[in-house]
Amino acid sequence: MAKSVKKLQEIINGLDEPLRQSFQNVHAGYPEATLERFLNARDGDVSKASKMLIDCLSWRVNNHIDYILELRSLLVLYLYECRNQSCRKKNSMPYAGGRPVFAIGVGNSTYDLASVESYVQSHIQINEYRDRIILPNISNKKVRHVRSCVKIMDMTGLKLSAFSRLKTSIAIATVDDLNYPEKTDTYYIVNAPYVFSACWKAVKPMLQERTKRKVQVLKGNGQDELLQVMDYATLPSFCKTISDSSNNDVFAPNHKFHVELYNYIQNKAVFSGKNFNSLTSEGSLHIQVPTLEEQDPHSETVEVVHAIESVLPSLEAVENASEQNQRGKITTKMAGIQIST
Numbered sequence: 001m002a003k004s005v006k007k008l009q010e011i012i013n014g015l016d017e018p019l020r021q022s023f024q025n026v027h028a029g030y031p032e033a034t035l036e037r038f039l040n041a042r043d044g045d046v047s048k049a050s051k052m053l054i055d056c057l058s059w060r061v062n063n064h065i066d067y068i069l070e071l072r073s074l075l076v077l078y079l080y081e082c083r084n085q086s087c088r089k090k091n092s093m094p095y096a097g098g099r100p101v102f103a104i105g106v107g108n109s110t111y112d113l114a115s116v117e118s119y120v121q122s123h124i125q126i127n128e129y130r131d132r133i134i135l136p137n138i139s140n141k142k143v144r145h146v147r148s149c150v151k152i153m154d155m156t157g158l159k160l161s162a163f164s165r166l167k168t169s170i171a172i173a174t175v176d177d178l179n180y181p182e183k184t185d186t187y188y189i190v191n192a193p194y195v196f197s198a199c200w201k202a203v204k205p206m207l208q209e210r211t212k213r214k215v216q217v218l219k220g221n222g223q224d225e226l227l228q229v230m231d232y233a234t235l236p237s238f239c240k241t242i243s244d245s246s247n248n249d250v251f252a253p254n255h256k257f258h259v260e261l262y263n264y265i266q267n268k269a270v271f272s273g274k275n276f277n278s279l280t281s282e283g284s285l286h287i288q289v290p291t292l293e294e295q296d297p298h299s300e301t302v303e304v305v306h307a308i309e310s311v312l313p314s315l316e317a318v319e320n321a322s323e324q325n326q327r328g329k330i331t332t333k334m335a336g337i338q339i340s341t
Contacts, residue, residue: 001036004046008035011050019057025066025128026057028136030145037147041181056179063288068125069132070268097229098142099185100134100149103236103250107157107191111168123172127180129261148185152226154238156191187215190222190239 009031012023027034035053042048060066111119130149138146176183189196200217218225221239232240236250249255 005035022060037182102151106153107155152188160195189217
C-alpha cells in the first residue's frame with residue numbers, strides 16, 4: 001500500500017494548482033490516509049484510484065464545492081426539512097468507537113419539499129462539515145486520525161412506494177460513492193418493516209462482499225447490538241426500548257448539532273461575503289451528478305440500485321396480492337359471511 005500511496009501522491013503533485021488546492025480540503029491534514037481511501041475504493045489499482053481522485057477534484061473545482069460551507073441558503077433548506085421531517089438527519093452522538101454517528105430517518109423521508117439538486121447540495125454541505133470540521137476536531141481530541149463515521153438508519157414508516165422514487169437517493173448515493181469514498185464504515189438498519197426486510201433478503205445475494213459487510217440489519221430498534229459499539233447515552237431515541245424524556249429529538253433543528261452547524265455556516269457566510277445568488281449566477285451551484293450509465297459498473301451505488309430494480313417487480317406483485325387479499329376479506333365480512341383465509 002505504501003508504494004501505491006507514493007505513486008498516487010506523485011500524480012497529485014503534478015496536477016494544476018486549483019486541483020491541488022482543493023485536495024487540501026479533501027485530506028484536511030491527512031493526505032496519505034485520504035489517498036488510501038481512494039485506493040481502497042478501487043481495490044488498490046493506482047490507475048483507477050488516480051482517475052477517481054482527479055475526477056473528484058475536478059468536480060469540486062468545477063462546482064465550487066470548497067465554498068459550499070459558506071452558503072446559508074442551503075443550511076436553511078436543511079433545517080426546514082428537519083422540522084418538517086422530509087429529510088431527517090443529524091449527528092446524534094458523541095462517538096461509536098471514536099467515530100461520529102449520524103442518525104437518518106429514512107422511513108419518514110419524502111424528499112418532496114425541494115428539487116433533487118437542492119437536496120444534493122444540502123447533503124454535500126453536511127458531508128463537507130463532517131470532513132472538514134467534525135472529523136478533524138475528533139482526531140485532535142483523540143490524538144489519532146478518525147476518518148470515517150457510522151450511520152444509523154431508522155426505517156420506521158417505510159413503504160414499498162418509496163423504492164420507486166429513487167431519484168434523489170440515487171443522486172446522493174452517487175455523490176458519496178464517487179467523491180466521498182470509504183467515509184462510512186457501517187450502516188446500521190433499525191426498525192425495519194417487512195417491506196425492507198423482504199427487499200434486503202432478495203438484494204443481498206447480488207452484492208459484493210465489501211458492500212454486504214457495510215450493512216447490518218438489526219433486530220427491532222437495534223438497542224442490544226448497538227450497545228456493543230456505543231454507549232447508551234449515544235443511542236438515538238428511536239433505538240431505545242424505554243423512552244428517555246431527557247433525550248432531545250435528534251432530528252429537531254434546535255438540537256446541539258444543528259445549532260453548532262448553523263452558527264458555523266452563519267459565521268463563515270458573514271466573513272466571506274459570499275451568498276447563494278452570487279454563486280448561482282456563476283453557475284457553480286448547478287452541481288453535476290453522473291448518471292448510472294456514466295459510473296463504474298462495479299461501484300456500490302450502481303450495484304445496489306440495479307439489485308433493487310431487479311427485485312422491485314416481485315415485491316410489488318406480492319404487495320398487490322396482499323392488498324387484494326385484504327380487500328377480499330373486508331368484502332366477505334361486509335356480506336356477513338365469516339370465512340377464514
